[in-house]
Amino acid sequence: MDIYDIRIGEITEQYLAVIDRMKQLDLDVAGEFLLMAAQLVHIKSRLLLPVSDEVSDEEGEDPRAELVRRLLEYQRYKEAGSLFERLPQLDRDIFLNHGCTTDIFPAETPQDVDMTVSVYQLANAFHLLMKNVKTDVFHEVVRESLSVADYIAKISHRMTECTRMAFHDFFADSFSRAELVVTFLALLELIRMRMIRIEQVASFSEIWLARVASTEQLQRLYIEEKILDYD
């Protein structure tokens, strides 16, 4: 189908048919299709109504324009993708030297300077490690050092590095139940002490923790964690 000439009825029917099949299998996918279908039906309803200047002013841009723009842009990248496919690719069409050797290299050990590692690799290393740590081992570690004071110190430390953090960022996915509870208690304590504040834009949206205290006040908490003595 030509994307410049959207035959609304046809697409709508196709999408509705797809939804029929998909919604039994995958709610998320069905949701995406539903959104698209709703957009299309909206477009169609606009087409059926007489065009009046007032209405178009109120409703702003033609919804079709947004869809056309999106589809056209998507098509550009799809073409770029096949363009990439045709470019000579390393290890498929073009090859690098693996053979040339010098006899001197193994003699010296490499010194520091830039290391080739990305944030992704770092995060992945931690993720894999946490995934592989056995839950029982984990509980043991946690029980040893778990105190609200420790977690107040940890959170204070993190809050000195930025002014606002998402609530869920404090809870690593790998936290044990005990760790989750202690982290939560620590957050409550910090709020009670008016060191941080809770913010939320709408019900069920992300909860944000904003720094209220100065960096120095938080640092004191972190350094003098023993004073709190919650154990």
Next chain:
Amino acid sequence: MTELKALVEAFLFVSEAPLSIDKLAELAETDRNEIKSVTAELMAQYNATGHGIRLMEVAGGLQFRTAPHLASGLRRLQKERPAKMSPAALETLAIIAYRQPVTRAEIEYLRGVDSGGVMKTLLERNLLRILGKKDVPGRPLLYGTTRFFLEMFGLKDLNDLPTLKEFTALDPEMVEALPLEPGDQ
């Protein structure tokens, strides 16, 4: 001069990554102009017909690579075929290459489908990198392409990406076929 040319040739031959003019000047302990004239000579020499090796400008530097027309013959040396990139992976890579820095939500908005799996594969192949977080609520991760992406496709830099067809340059007849004008043109 011949000595410098030999040294630069050897540096380029041995280095795992492309070497920039600046880097070569530093390594050879000479100035950039000398390096420029020597590398120009080497390029002219290797890129003449008859050689199976070319000196190419890639990812901000110079690198020896095999000539593209030998691809099918050279594949016989390969023990295993490299994993072929799926159309989904290429398309996602294209969106990220042209629009970086970009969030996953923006990619999925364009593609209309979940792209987490594809992006993970591209990250693992070192074609993508995390650039930081976008300064909007939720702080989503921002993605961009790596230096290896440039090496993989033999691009000098991001400006060397193939030019995209302009989607604003619509066929006038097609524009007329739209009863309602988009507000932005």
Next chain:
Amino acid sequence: MTELKALVEAFLFVSEAPLSIDKLAELAETDRNEIKSVTAELMAQYNATGHGIRLMEVAGGLQFRTAPHLASGLRRLQKERPAKMSPAALETLAIIAYRQPVTRAEIEYLRGVDSGGVMKTLLERNLLRILGKKDVPGRPLLYGTTRFFLEMFGLKDLNDLPTLKEFTALDPEMVEALPLEPGDQ
């Protein structure tokens, strides 16, 4: 003939191990005599003065190698080589980045192996710093990451590190593999 020479040159360039005349004949799908004459030409060409690379006969076949007289100059490149971070170093750095402040004992508990050597290297590379002492018996040192760590990974602050939740969001299977779900709903 020129085409065969280019192909043989490229084979020798790409191959990790030296290639024998027999092997080259097999790869180029031609007979030994043709290979012999082509390799003789290549050797004459490369081994002429002025080249930084030589085509040499070594055990088992032919191989490109840098000219011996360039050894001292080439050593400078060796020092510049980007050091690859070992998986052990990466893992240790990851634990410290995400869990700081953290003690050596806590790191070793998670990794299950002695980590003193790795931590020493990371300290020497200015990626780690000592934050203080933990107020528990023995007063063990607490470790965290440095400003240089942020620079190296291009992060504005520690909050820029992807959270595990964002990270695993790329792959639905990964999320399911995690034993405990955080209170994110």
